[in-house]
Amino acid sequence: MKNKSKQKEKEIRILKTGDEYDILKGFEINTSFPNKNFELKMTQKGRIYFKELPDYKSPKKIYSNDRDFIDHVTRTWNSMESGNLGVALVGGKGLGKSLTANELAHSLGIPVLRIKEPVLSMAQLEIINSIDSDCVLFLDEFEKIVKDTDNTEFVKQEELLSFLDGGGTKNNKVMFIITANR
Numbered sequence: 001m002k003n004k005s006k007q008k009e010k011e012i013r014i015l016k017t018g019d020e021y022d023i024l025k026g027f028e029i030n031t032s033f034p035n036k037n038f039e040l041k042m043t044q045k046g047r048i049y050f051k052e053l054p055d056y057k058s059p060k061k062i063y064s065n066d067r068d069f070i071d072h073v074t075r076t077w078n079s080m081e082s083g084n085l086g087v088a089l090v091g092g093k094g095l096g097k098s099l100t101a102n103e104l105a106h107s108l109g110i111p112v113l114r115i116k117e118p119v120l121s122m123a124q125l126e127i128i129n130s131i132d133s134d135c136v137l138f139l140d141e142f143e144k145i146v147k148d149t150d151n152t153e154f155v156k157q158e159e160l161l162s163f164l165d166g167g168g169t170k171n172n173k174v175m176f177i178i179t180a181n182r
Contacts, residue, residue, distance in 0.1 A: 011025070012024060012025045013025075013027070017047075032132075032133040033050070033111035033113070033131070033133060033135060034111065035109060035110060035111055036052055036053075036055070036111060036112075037052070037053040037054070037055065037056055037106075037111075037112045037114070038050040038051060038052055038053060038111065038112065038113050038114065039051045039053055039113075039114045039115075039116055040113060040114065040115050040116075040117070040124060040127075040128070041117070042117065042121065042123075042124060046121075046123065048123060048124055048127050050113065053114070056102055056105075056106045056112075058103060058106070059099065062099075062103060063096075066096065066099070066100045066103065069100065069104075070100065070103055070104045070107055073085075073087055073104055074104070074107055074108065077108060077173070077175060080173055081173075082171050082172065082173055083173060084164070084173070084174045084175070084176060085173070085174075085175045085176070086164060086175075086176040086177075086178070087101070087104065087175065087176070087177045087178070088178045088179075088180070089101055089177075089178070089179045089180075090179070090180045090181075090182075091181070092181065093181055097179040097180075097181075098140055098141075098179055101138065101140065101177045101179050102138075104177060105136040105138050105175075105177055108136060108175065110133075110134045110135055110136060111133070111134075111135045111136070112135070112136045112138055113128070113131075113135055113136065113137050113138065114138045114139075114140065115137070115138070115139050115145055116140065116145070117145065121155065122155060122159075124155075125155060125159075125160070125163050129163070131172070131174075132171070132172050133172055134172050134173045134174070135172075135174055135175075136174075136175045136176075136177060137174055137175070137176050137177070138177045139176070139177070139178045139179070140179050141179060141180065141181060142178045142179065142180040143180055143181060143182055146160050164176050164178075
């Protein structure tokens with residue numbers, strides 16, 4: 001067993017993307033996301049990846065109206081066989097939108113994919129759309145993620161909302177959770 005482990009450490013793989021070749025060592029291939037917290041990232045060269053984030057720690061106290069809301073949405077989610085479910089929490093700063101959204105996202109027991117970058121690309125949406133396992137797509141502070149710009153590489157607000165609205169053709173379920181201050 002020890003020799004196999006050492007052999008795996010020495011093995012390299014060459015990943016070709018377009019005209020670029022990446023040398024990979026010390027990796028594993030998964031066919032689905034583990035039940036963890038991730039952030040969608042993109043390098044300046046356009047490489048898209050998910051970075052694992054620390055585990056979510058629930059606060060000691062949750063107000064009963066937040067818990068009632070989370071339980072209601074969770075029951076709705078559990079009754080669905082496939083498709084998308086969207087939750088938007090909108091209001092002033094400090095009302096607990098992000099806390100409630102985090103509690104909801106992690107109560108489902110599925111991978112949570114966060115988008116924090118100020119601007120989304122169409123390539124990122126294509127990657128998200130290719131995921132075939134149940135997951136939460138969490139956009140905290142929507143107004144900071146999608147900005148109006150004339151740059152055609154970036155997703156406009158209408159395009160993102162159309163993407164969020166256009167599901168239901170796959171066998172997996174996606175919960176979209178969006179918070180916004182305005």
